[in-house]
Structures are given as C-alpha cells and as structure tokens.
Amino acid sequence: MDKAKPLAIHRSPQLYCRFPSITTPFFSRHRHGGWIVFAKAIDPRQLDDIRFFTGEALEVVDGWRVGPYEVLLIRGELTAEHRTVIEALELDCADLQALPDLSRPGLAVFDMDSTAIEIECIDEIAALAGVGDAVSAVTERAMLGELDFEASLRQRVAALKGADAAILETVKAQLPLMPEMASLVASLKAHGWYVAIASGGFTHFSDHLQQRLGLDYAVSNQLGCRDGQLTGEVDGAVVDAQRKADVLTMLAQKYDIAPENTLAVGDGANDLAMMDAAGLGIAYHAKPKVNAKAQAAVKHAWLGGVLCVLSASIRNRISWQPR
Secondary structure, eight states: OOOOOOOOEEOOHHHHHHOGGGGSOHHHHHHHEEEEEEESOOOHHHHHHHHHHHOOOOOEEEEEEETTEEEEEEESOOOHHHHHHHHHTTOEEEEOTTOOOTTSOOEEEEOTBTTTBSSOHHHHHHHHHTOHHHHHHHHHHHHTTSSOHHHHHHHHHHTTTTOBTHHHHHHHHTOOBOTTHHHHHHHHHHTTOEEEEEEEEEHHHHHHHHHHHTOSEEEEEEEEEETTEEEEEEESSOOOHHHHHHHHHHHHHHTTOOGGGEEEEESSGGGHHHHHHSSEEEEESOOHHHHHHSSEEESSSOTHHHHHHHHGGGGGGOOSSOO
16 A cells, blocks of 8 residues: 555644735634635735736635645635636635535545546557557547547447457556545545545556555446457446446445535546536546536646645634644
C-alpha cells in the first residue's frame, strides 16, 4: 500500500496578514461565507482583478490552508461573472451549497482513468498493441459524450484482439497516480470516510489501485483473456454511466452513509450520472460538458483541490494546529 500523509488543514498567520478582513468576528464569517476560491498561492491583486472586472465588492471573511493550498471564504454569491474571471486567473472556486460534511462519515467514489490515475489505460494498452491512434480517437469522443460509452468501449476492446496479455502487466507496472491522489485518500480516511473507485476501465488496474491505496471498494470491466492473448471482448456486464451511479447508491446503503454525504469525482461524460446520484459531484480536469453540468469543478489544482472544497464544511472547527 502506498503510504501517504493526510493533507493538513489549518489556519495560517500569513493569510491573516495578507487578507486583514479575515479578522471579521467568527459568527459573521460562519453566517455570510457563500463560496471559496483556492490555489497554491493567492495574491490580493488577483482579488482586485475580480473586483475590477465584475464591478462587485469582494469580501474575504475567512481563510485556511489545505496541504499546499490556500483557501479563502468569500461573502455573497458566486456568479457567472466571478467564474469567468477566476478561470482567466487560473484559480479554482466552488459554491458552498449542498456541501457534504467532512466531520461526519461519508463516501467518496472516484473515476479511475484520468482522475485517480494520469492515463487512459485502454489507450496505453492500444499503443503497445500497435493500434494506439485509432483507439485513442474513439476514447476522446466517448469522454466528450459524443459516442455511446458501451458501444465505444466494445469497439476499442475489439481492436485489441490477439494482443499479448503481458501488455497489461507492462501498463500496470508504470501506472501513474494522479498527483495528490494518495494524500487525498489518506485525508478522507482520516476523517472517517469510505473511498471507492467505479470505473469504465479494467479490473487489472482498479484491483491493483484498491490494494495500493487501501480503497474500500473497486469495480470496473473485465478484459477477456485466453491462452495469453486478449480476446477482444469484455467479459460480463459493462460498467457504464448508470452502473457507476448504482454503485455509489449501493455503497452508501451498505456503509449507512446519508445520500447528502456522498461525493463523486470524475472527468468524462460517463461520470455525470454518478455525480448526479451523489450529494456533491466534482468535475476534475474535466471535459467541457462535465464542467458545465457538475456542481463544482477543480480545473487547476491537483486532487487536493477536492479536499479544499470539502474543508469548507468544517471551517468553524479549523484550528491553528495542522491536523
């Protein structure tokens, strides 16, 4: 199992110096904070830019750190104009409506390819099998929501027929975790959360990640293999968008987690049903369609940005001591 420390959540004297309005009395902070902005470093001049281009006053009412990130709580409503300027400044933001409570038991379900890990495994397999360009083009269209996921998956898997099954071990040996994935899992577990993967990828890799990260559950597709070669087929039912959503609901019931305290994180169109089923859906470095429909999006931070969003639920309990 990968050993990673949880991302520390704590208050920062540097933030209080840089943003003096944080000294607003505690009750006012808790009552009026409506959204957050977060990044590895936030310059007061960036907030001045937001004020200038939106024409609206911007009041910072609280602030804290999450691992390497700075999080500022902003009073009022997060508008479309705010989002446009924040995106241009390469900051992240999130509305605090329908926010799961990090201090209570919860469930987080992650997509695998391009979310929990940096690659699309089928594209890597296809590249080693000599059919990379054709398969990756279909993958991109499927993730954009332009193709039916199951049909596109079967089409891509069919292109692998006859490939040496040893390719799977080659890909697994070099499987790159998304930055901060291990720390995020450790952080969620430290707060009493269950963590799972529901993936349209393959069991050869999701089972490995479950063991490597100490996940509570993992489900994905089974690649057919016979006599040391890939058969070009998916064995069993395909894990599609609806199956992902059903897995989240099933796990919440199994672990006795309130529906509003569930989280789904993904990047592709086949993650949208899972996000809709969750108390909060977060698009992570996602396709435009997913960013537009998800309740929140992490576009610039690594996966620690997910914890930045959740940390706002415990803002009235964050201390000066990292924990």
